[in-house]
Amino acid sequence: MNQVMGTAVNRKDGFAKVTGQATYTAEHALSGLVHGYLVTSAIAKGQIRLISTQKAEQAPGVLAIVTYKNRPKIFTPANDFRQSKLNEARLPLSDDQIHYAGQIIAFVVAETVEQARDAAQLIIIEYDIQPPLIHPQQTRYESLPDVEFSKGNVETATTAVTIEATYTTAKELHAAMEPHAIIAHWQEDSLTVYEGSQWVRLHQRTYAELFGLPAEKVRLVTPYIGGAFGSKCFPWAYSILCAAVARTIKRPLKLAVTRRQLTTNTGHRAATEQTLKVAAIPDGKLVALDHRVKTYTSFADRFIVDCTATTPVLYAAPNLRLQQHLGILNVPTPTYMRAPSENPGMWALESAMDELAWKLNIDPVELRLNNETTTHQRSNLPFAAKHFAECLRVGANQFGWRDRALQPRSLTRNGQLIGWGMAAATFPAMRGNTTVKVRLLPDGTVHVLTAGNDMGTGAYTMVAITAAAALGVPVEKVKVELGDSLFPDGGLAGGSQMTASLAPAVLQACQDVLQKANCTTANAACAALKQSGRAAFEAIASFAPKEDAQKWAFQSWGAHFCEVMVDEAIGRVQVTRWVSVMDIGRVMNAKAAASQVRGSVIMGIGAALMEECHLDPNSGYPVVYDLATYHYPTHADIPRIDVTFVGKPDLTFNSLGVRGVGEVGITGVAAAVANAIYHATGKRFRNLPITPEKLMA
């Protein structure tokens, strides 16, 4: 393999993106395209007493108006991860029932988007309103036995030092740059869907099931995605409707969801409430960890955020208990969002560990080092690779942690309080089945095709690097095509598993190409092609996780160190310095990997200080409705973020030793910020986001 792997390689898709040549979903220009517009519920609970579309149907340009009364036939799909998956199990416009504010209650189609939007205002709707359950305190909670785990006895663990506290996280929105959209185009009984999708082939199969078609009759096209963070994994209600209505009107139909409607129709991160007890003997050895969680789902689906997922992973506790309860609210359906379970879970765990360190008067880095576990305490499997201690030591060293002031409120700069904080990071390493096709052409061009995807994370470049390294050709000679269901199944761009799943298949396919050519280098193979007059050497190879899942636990690790500056007079927190050290196995692209961690840290700072989707307590409708009212970080809020990787390949995991980097970076970030704020101010904040009014209270 040549030297390209692990270096800083520019994005393959960068030029197309900055010059506007990259075609995003809503930009596919189809002739005869018509436009849809969603009508959504103004109430959070009740039923539609009357919905009159007569006047709207007469409006200029209107082609169709669909409500629960005339919704086209849709089949109920299997809705599991093996076959098909919906983001919301309840099919759109199933009946007259309203389960949340912002639920789709009608779909208008017209020649132009303005005409569709205009006609939507003419629909007359009357509701029978019932009092909704909006606030997490209003619902009853059922226990989740699948999450439950216990060893030892957390109640009787007698100990000198205990922290028990409740930590909350806010409802957050994905707020991707590219709003959700779909274009559905039927030709006879074949459907082409242009739609951002993190899982191309599953998306394809889901549409096939919804419309009672064989999978070959559905093509999914999704070459570029402008951010997803988990919100573009499966079809949402709006996409199902759009595809269904396109079939009846026999025209290609586009629906671009408005920013406002994104807040209720494309998922969110559910708010959580977590009570954590950590107990240690005075020298700092943990004796008990007790994590009890409350989350909620909607009445339209059952989505679970397992906040206890990483609690048994970092620190050994002889007495350990995990418990979770689920409530149901009249709110939109939550979904996956960057480290869906691990990020909120680590907020509580890493805050509590910091509180314990202060109470024990032990360096929080030392406390973590002293309590490392070498096995996953749920499965009892040893970790295949855990360089967590190295992350802590390298990070502490880079940051200058040893020189920190030992008391809260003891550091100031320009009249403002300065604080230092740290927290651990961890995320499970996942991998799935993938297949890729590689073609080597006589001019030395390498063509790689797979229905994997790049949601902005760098997959195009990662695939090119892998092929370039395997064949000894420059990255520029590798042409990568992703995001089309006509290509071999490339698996899921989610759970940080695309690189770990796809790179080994690319490597194998490249090796197979050389073998077919009976050559050891791409140069020799090209010469053979020219001599023989053949068009290409081609190979298709697959990756499948091996049996070692039974023997090992796989996890990525990290540590964050940060400095904040607090202006108590106006309740302002500025993050002024950041160091992250990550153990993600082999680093494929130093530039993209560091960018992924930076993006995660930025998103985590947003969660720590700003992000919250407030709901009107009466209507249940979000009071944020665009990228200005949903407060998230801008450049001015973010310092330089130094990212370092341990870089040791995890060869038990796959042939390249690569684990993926998308999500581990966000875990622990909010806790690191809150821990730094405590050091600065002496005040412990346990409810996110830590906004100015909380700081000034």
Ligand code: MOS
């Ligand atoms: Mo990620 S939340 O698995 O896209």
